[in-house]
Amino acid sequence: MNPFKKLAGDTAIYGVSSIVGRFMNWWLMPLYVNLFAPEDYGIVTNLYAYVAFFMVFLTYGMETGFFRFASKNSDSEKVYSTSLISLFFSSLLFLILIILFKNPLASLIKYPEHPEYILWFGFILAIDAFTAIPFARLRLNNRPVKFAVVRLINIGFNIAFNLFFLLLCPKLIENNPDSIVRFVYSSEIGVGYVFISNLLSSVVTLLLLLPEIFKFSLYFNKALLQKMLNYSFPILIVGMTGILIQQIDKILIPFLIPEEQLPMKQLGIYGAAVKIAVLMNMFIQAFRYAFEPFFFSQAESKNDKNIYAEIMKYFVIFGLLIFLGMMLYLDVIKLIIPIEYEEGFSVVPFVMLANLFFGIYFTLSLWYKLTDMTRYGAYISILGAVITIILNFILIPLFGYKGSAAALLFAFFVMMVISYFLGQKYYPVPYNLKRIATYFLVAAAIYVLSLITRLQPVVIKFPVNTLFLFVFIFTIYKLEKSQLKRLFNRNMTK
Numbered sequence: 001m002n003p004f005k006k007l008a009g010d011t012a013i014y015g016v017s018s019i020v021g022r023f024m025n026w027w028l029m030p031l032y033v034n035l036f037a038p039e040d041y042g043i044v045t046n047l048y049a050y051v052a053f054f055m056v057f058l059t060y061g062m063e064t065g066f067f068r069f070a071s072k073n074s075d076s077e078k079v080y081s082t083s084l085i086s087l088f089f090s091s092l093l094f095l096i097l098i099i100l101f102k103n104p105l106a107s108l109i110k111y112p113e114h115p116e117y118i119l120w121f122g123f124i125l126a127i128d129a130f131t132a133i134p135f136a137r138l139r140l141n142n143r144p145v146k147f148a149v150v151r152l153i154n155i156g157f158n159i160a161f162n163l164f165f166l167l168l169c170p171k172l173i174e175n176n177p178d179s180i181v182r183f184v185y186s187s188e189i190g191v192g193y194v195f196i197s198n199l200l201s202s203v204v205t206l207l208l209l210l211p212e213i214f215k216f217s218l219y220f221n222k223a224l225l226q227k228m229l230n231y232s233f234p235i236l237i238v239g240m241t242g243i244l245i246q247q248i249d250k251i252l253i254p255f256l257i258p259e260e261q262l263p264m265k266q267l268g269i270y271g272a273a274v275k276i277a278v279l280m281n282m283f284i285q286a287f288r289y290a291f292e293p294f295f296f297s298q299a300e301s302k303n304d305k306n307i308y309a310e311i312m313k314y315f316v317i318f319g320l321l322i323f324l325g326m327m328l329y330l331d332v333i334k335l336i337i338p339i340e341y342e343e344g345f346s347v348v349p350f351v352m353l354a355n356l357f358f359g360i361y362f363t364l365s366l367w368y369k370l371t372d373m374t375r376y377g378a379y380i381s382i383l384g385a386v387i388t389i390i391l392n393f394i395l396i397p398l399f400g401y402k403g404s405a406a407a408l409l410f411a412f413f414v415m416m417v418i419s420y421f422l423g424q425k426y427y428p429v430p431y432n433l434k435r436i437a438t439y440f441l442v443a444a445a446i447y448v449l450s451l452i453t454r455l456q457p458v459v460i461k462f463p464v465n466t467l468f469l470f471v472f473i474f475t476i477y478k479l480e481k482s483q484l485k486r487l488f489n490r491n492m493t494k
Contacts, residue, residue, distance in 0.1 A: 022282045025155050029275040030336045038268030040191050045271025049250035056239040058129035061232030063136045081219040083133045091126040098122030120195045127202040134212040154205040161197035234374035241381035245388045245411050249404030256396040270401035273344030277351040284359035305429045316436050319356045320443040328465035347405035357412035364419040367427035384415040
C-alpha cells in the first residue's frame with residue numbers, strides 16, 4: 001500500500017479524536033472564561049500544567065518503548081502484558097503517595113485550602129497513566145477507529161459533566177433550592193467542578209477500555225522490562241523536558257510575579273491565549289499519533305528517507321496553513337472571549353509558531369529513535385529546558401506572561417535547529433530546505449502584510465486577508481502540483 005496514503009488515512013482517523021475531539025473540548029475554554037474571572041481561570045491553567053508534567057513522568061516513555069519492542073518482538077502480547085503490569089503498579093504507588101501527602105503538597109503549590117484538588121488530580125493521573133498502554137496497543141494494531149471512538153466518548157462525557165455542574169445545576173438550584181441536585185452540587189466548589197468533570201470522564205474511559213485491558217495473558221518478564229526501561233528512559237527525559245518547556249511558565253508565574261501585579265490574573269489571561277493557539281497543537285498531536293508507529297514500520301524500506309523528507313515538507317505546509325488561518329481571522333475568536341482576556345491575544349502568534357517548531361522538532365526526532373541513539377534526544381531536550389527556565393526567570397519578572405511566550409518560541413527554535421544538524425550527521429535525510437524556507441518566507445510576508453489591515457473595518461479586513469490566504473495556497477499549488485500527482489498515483493512498496 002502507498003505509505004503516504006496510509007499515513008494520511010491514519011492521520012485523518014486519529015484526527016477525529018485529536019483535532020475534532022480537542023476542538024470540541026476547546027469550547028470549554030470560552031465557557032470557563034465567561035464563567036470565571038481571570039484569576040480563577042488561572043487556577044485551571046496552573047494545575048493542568050502540573051498534570052501535564054506528571055502525566056509524562058508516570059508513563060515514563062513506555063508508549064514509545066512499547067512500540068519499539070512490540071514491533072521487534074515476535075510475541076507482542078508479552079510486551080503488552082509486561083508494560084501494562086509495570087504501569088499498573090507505578091500508578092498505584094503514585095496514588096497512595098498522593099493520598100498520604102495531599103495536604104503538604106497543596107501547601108507547597110499555594111493551594112493550602114484545597115487539598116481536595118490534589119486528591120482529584122491524583123486519581124486522574126493514575127487512571128490516565130494506566131490506560132496509556134491500552135491506547136498505544138490500539139495504535140500499534142492499526143485500530144484507529146476504536147481509538148478515536150473511546151477518545152471522543154471521553155471528551156463527550158467531560159463536556160457533558162462540565163455543562164451539568166457549571167450551567168445546569170446552578171440554574172436548577174436557582175429555580176428550585178430544594179432540587180435533588182443539591183446532593184451533588186455546591187456553589188462553594190466553583191472551579192473545582194472542572195477537575196471533578198475530568199475525573200469522572202477518566203473513570204468512564206477506564207471502564208470502556210476494560211475489555212482491552214483484560215484481553216491478555218498474565219505475563220511479566222523482568223529482563224524485558226529492564227530493556228524497555230533502558231530504551232525508554234531517554235524518552236522519559238525527552239518527554240519531561242519537553243513538557244517542562246511547554247508548561248514551566250504556567251508553574252513559575254505565580255512564584256515570579258509579585259502579588260500586587262496579580263499573578264493569577266495574568267496566568268488566566270495567558271492560559272486563555274495558549275488555548276486559542278491550540279489548533280496547531282491538535283494538528284501536531286494527530287500527526288504524532290499516526291507518524292510514530294508509521295516510521296517504525298517503514299524503517300526497513302529502501303525508500304524511507306525520501307518518504308520522511310516529503311512528509312516533513314507537507315507537515316510544514318499544513319502547519320503554516322493553520323498558522324495563517326488563525327492569524328488572519330483571529331478577530332472572529334474575539335467575539336466569544338470577554339474583554340478582560342483580550343490583551344493576551346498579542347502572544348498568540350508566538351505560541352503558535354513555537355508549537356510549529358516543536359512539531360518540526362518531533363518529526364526530525366526520528367533519527368535518534370531509529371538509530372537507538374535516544375540519549376541525544378535527552379541532551380537536546382535538557383538544553384531546551386535549561387534555556388526555557390533561564391529565560392523564564394529573566395523575562396517573567398520583566399514582561400510577565402509575554403516573556404513566557406518569547407522563552408517558549410526561542411527554546412523550540414534552538415531544539416529544532418540542533419536536532420536537524422545532528423540528524424544529518426547520524427541519519428541523513430534529504431529534506432528540501434529550499435522549498436521549506438520558501439514557504440516560511442511567503443507565510444511570514446503574508447502575516448506581516450496582514451498587520452496593515454488590523455485596524456481596518458471588517459468589510460475590508462476579512463476580504464483582504466482571505467486574498468492573502470489564497471496567495472499562499474496558490475503558491476503551494478504552483479510549486480507542488482506535479483509532485484502531488486506523482487505522490488498519490490505511484491504505487492510505493494516497502
